[in-house]
Amino acid sequence: MIAYLSTLVVLVSIGVLVGLALNFQWGTAGLVNFGVVGFVALGAYTVALLGPHIGWFAAMVCAAAVSAAVSTILAFLSIRLADDYLAIVTIGFGEVVGILLLNEDWLTGGALGIANVPRPFASMVSAAHYDAVLLGFALALVAFTFVTLEILVRSPFGRALRAVREDPIVAGALGKPVLRLRIRAFAVGGAVMGLAGALHAFYLTYIDPGQFTSITTAYAFMAVILGGRGSNTGLLVGAGSIMTLLEATRFLKDALAIVDGAQLAALRLGLVGIGIILLLILRPQGLFAEPRKRVRDFFPDDEVLPDRPAAAARSTRAFAADPSVPSFQHCESEVSSRES
Amino acid sequence: MVRSLNRRQVVGALGVSLAGLGLRPSIAQGASDVPIGMVLPFTGATGPYGPDMKKAADLMVKTINDAGGILGGRKLQLYIEDSETSATTSVTATHKLLDVNKVELVGGFWGSPEALAAKPLIIAANKVQMVSAAADAITDGDTKGLVYRFQAKSSQWGPAGAKVVSSLKLKKINILAQQNPFVVAMIEPFKAEMAKLGGSVADVIMYNPTQPSYRAEVEKAFGSDPDGVFVGALLTDFVAIAKEVYRGGYQAKIVGLGTGADADGAFLKSVPAEVAEGIHHLQPGPPLDSASYRKFVKEMGAPEGTVFLFAGNTHDQICVTALAMEHAKSSDASVWSKSIPAVCNPPGEEVDDILKALEMVRVGKKINFVGAGATVDFNERGDQLNRSFVHQVIHNGKNEIVDIVS
Numbered sequence: 001m002i003a004y005l006s007t008l009v010v011l012v013s014i015g016v017l018v019g020l021a022l023n024f025q026w027g028t029a030g031l032v033n034f035g036v037v038g039f040v041a042l043g044a045y046t047v048a049l050l051g052p053h054i055g056w057f058a059a060m061v062c063a064a065a066v067s068a069a070v071s072t073i074l075a076f077l078s079i080r081l082a083d084d085y086l087a088i089v090t091i092g093f094g095e096v097v098g099i100l101l102l103n104e105d106w107l108t109g110g111a112l113g114i115a116n117v118p119r120p121f122a123s124m125v126s127a128a129h130y131d132a133v134l135l136g137f138a139l140a141l142v143a144f145t146f147v148t149l150e151i152l153v154r155s156p157f158g159r160a161l162r163a164v165r166e167d168p169i170v171a172g173a174l175g176k177p178v179l180r181l182r183i184r185a186f187a188v189g190g191a192v193m194g195l196a197g198a199l200h201a202f203y204l205t206y207i208d209p210g211q212f213t214s215i216t217t218a219y220a221f222m223a224v225i226l227g228g229r230g231s232n233t234g235l236l237v238g239a240g241s242i243m244t245l246l247e248a249t250r251f252l253k254d255a256l257a258i259v260d261g262a263q264l265a266a267l268r269l270g271l272v273g274i275g276i277i278l279l280l281i282l283r284p285q286g287l288f289a290e291p292r293k294r295v296r297d298f299f300p301d302d303e304v305l306p307d308r309p310a311a312a313a314r315s316t317r318a319f320a321a322d323p324s325v326p327s328f329q330h331c332e333s334e335v336s337s338r339e340s
Numbered sequence: 341m342v343r344s345l346n347r348r349q350v351v352g353a354l355g356v357s358l359a360g361l362g363l364r365p366s367i368a369q370g371a372s373d374v375p376i377g378m379v380l381p382f383t384g385a386t387g388p389y390g391p392d393m394k395k396a397a398d399l400m401v402k403t404i405n406d407a408g409g410i411l412g413g414r415k416l417q418l419y420i421e422d423s424e425t426s427a428t429t430s431v432t433a434t435h436k437l438l439d440v441n442k443v444e445l446v447g448g449f450w451g452s453p454e455a456l457a458a459k460p461l462i463i464a465a466n467k468v469q470m471v472s473a474a475a476d477a478i479t480d481g482d483t484k485g486l487v488y489r490f491q492a493k494s495s496q497w498g499p500a501g502a503k504v505v506s507s508l509k510l511k512k513i514n515i516l517a518q519q520n521p522f523v524v525a526m527i528e529p530f531k532a533e534m535a536k537l538g539g540s541v542a543d544v545i546m547y548n549p550t551q552p553s554y555r556a557e558v559e560k561a562f563g564s565d566p567d568g569v570f571v572g573a574l575l576t577d578f579v580a581i582a583k584e585v586y587r588g589g590y591q592a593k594i595v596g597l598g599t600g601a602d603a604d605g606a607f608l609k610s611v612p613a614e615v616a617e618g619i620h621h622l623q624p625g626p627p628l629d630s631a632s633y634r635k636f637v638k639e640m641g642a643p644e645g646t647v648f649l650f651a652g653n654t655h656d657q658i659c660v661t662a663l664a665m666e667h668a669k670s671s672d673a674s675v676w677s678k679s680i681p682a683v684c685n686p687p688g689e690e691v692d693d694i695l696k697a698l699e700m701v702r703v704g705k706k707i708n709f710v711g712a713g714a715t716v717d718f719n720e721r722g723d724q725l726n727r728s729f730v731h732q733v734i735h736n737g738k739n740e741i742v743d744i745v746s
Binding site for chain 1: 382383421422425426427428431432433435436438439440453456457460475477519520521523524525546548549
């Protein structure tokens with residue numbers, strides 16, 4: 001059971017890394033990326049191709065670099081396009097990567113894929129205990145990524161990205177380099193997706209193009225929506241619950257004689273779909289909405305004139321909730337963290 | 341305010357109920373049960389093949405258990421997981437079977453990527469892997485004698501296809517093939533055999549799976565007016581290709597694989613009879629004349645003469661596992677795996693009934709088990725020997741056997 005749970009955690013970690021990356025690109029910077037799976041695949045193949053020659057660590061760094069570099073190029077090509085068009089370009093990119101991997105068999109092994117991907121620390125521990133090592137490695141990778149992205153989100157860079165997300169024209173008018181900010185956000189996200197791909201390759205040790213289908217992208221979006229756009233903590237919960245839910249339903253048929261494997265297989269994905277629809281209807285901001293910045297956060301109460309504290313507080317609230325103030329009401333993730 | 345509370349309650353209740361479903365403890369298995377597992381496709385592109393394979397496996401487990409089980413009354417406990425036609429899922433499913441259910445066998449495995457991805461795990465755990473997949477790589481490398489293939493190898497499909505093509509007096513052939521490990525591995529052996537038989541392959545057209553349309557590929561393969569086209573396809577794409585060929589009015593003969601043009605009868609249910617008319621196809625045949633196979637078809641509730649391409653394989657996997665355990669007097673995979681050749685290969689008395697075979701093994705007789713999917717004889721790499729191919733043609737919406745190719 002422990003070994004199975006640890007592989008489950010590795011699987012969740014891969015999902016979390018992809019989700020964190022998407023949350024940075026889409027949640028924080030407002031850039032829709034439907035080509036997530038393409039970047040993950042690039043990372044996985046980079047590790048599989050370079051790993052045997054330059055070692056797993058260098059290969060993993062290369063995976064992040066390759067994905068980041070390709071993200072940058074893609075960002076240049078498409079960043080001036082508005083939301084919907086960016087989405088179309090990224091879908092196209094994901095498909096292009098998949099088709100290249102399948103058909104350039106001189107490099108990628110084509111449909112046969114690549115086997116025996118070298119794993120981190122594999123020479124130091126026996127195969128029987130390797131699960132624990134991979135578990136630790138995955139958790140460390142997630143922790144490193146989470147902390148790095150949290151620092152970025154809280155930094156001036158992150159604030160500028162949120163400003164660009166809310167209204168690029170206003171941000172541009174205030175002197176923010178919108179294009180450069182977006183490209184950097186896309187590159188950072190791409191690098192993390194490359195890392196996720198590397199972890200995927202380490203986990204399976206055998207990769208083929210069939211593993212990188214658009215369902216990966218769909219899971220990432222589900223995780224971000226469930227957790228709450230823009231919230232990294234929410235993402236951890238979101239990705240964790242989706243992966244756990246998908247796996248936990250495996251045990252359903254062992255326990256219930258009336259549901260057989262074939263029926264359950266169809267039910268599982270349906271359940272997740274229903275869950276997402278209900279969530280979007282009942283709690284569109286996700287489980288953990290992005291912390292909402294209010295005027296009070298920047299002008300604490302003690303700066304308010306001492307003789308009119310109540311009125312000032314009231315007016316602050318009124319300002320924050322006023323639908324006519326566009327920058328606060330632009331995005332659905334902003335809706336009423338006050339309620340909770 | 342009241343409304344928002346209700347929302348939370350709904351979401352909360354939903355979460356709790358789903359979590360509750362997940363946390364429900366699995367049925368405690370009896371101390372003496374022998375857990376075995378299978379990874380089969382129920383969803384995704386190969387989803388149509390899973391249910392019959394499951395049915396056959398369940399049937400055998402029930403037969404064996406109802407007759408008193410193995411190893412002095414121990415029952416087989418079968419766990420089946422969905423592979424979702426995905427290597428990633430196959431790995432998690434295999435992990436679950438190995439670590440949670442503690443299975444001694446991980447069988448099933450329709451599809452080479454699924455089998456290849458799960459193979460290192462199963463070998464590392466010292467359990468037995470039985471596959472119904474074709475890629476040569478599955479039995480390559482150091483398998484510790486734990487990997488057994490209940491299916492013809494890809495490289496065996498190629499020459500058999502070439503023999504069928506030349507038996508139809510087709511000389512100039514184009515190949516239209518899906519990019520997947522199973523089909524890719526049969527192309528070179530097909531070409532080599534064609535050259536030997538005096539034919540030639542003019543063009544090889546590869547296509548990607550899950551394309552929305554195959555019109556361009558079909559036009560390229562059939563438009564140059566070859567005598568015939570060898571189509572290496574699976575079910576969903578073969579259905580689309582057959583319709584496209586019919587629409588285009590091409591005259592070249594189609595020789596397909598049983599994986600696409602039969603798929604345990606699924607193809608004929610998916611296209612009108614006039615589209616399927618005259619399509620030839622081949623597949624590794626079960627021993628159609630054996631009493632065991634006829635009995636198996638009856639037990640599956642299918643009309644006489646039905647060719648089950650994969651269901652027989654899971655039937656055989658369960659039988660061989662039970663027999664090998666009984667022979668080794670152990671449910672430990674590293675022990676009973678060594679007994680597999682002893683109960684499957686000649687010499688020995690041929691027997692095709694599992695209960696009779698178990699009885700004979702118990703009294704110490706040397707047996708040579710004959711299964712419903714094949715004669716189940718293995719070479720030292722774990723590949724099945726003597727897989728003959730059944731060449732069929734579709735006529736009036738029915739499969740008719742033309743001949744047996746070996």
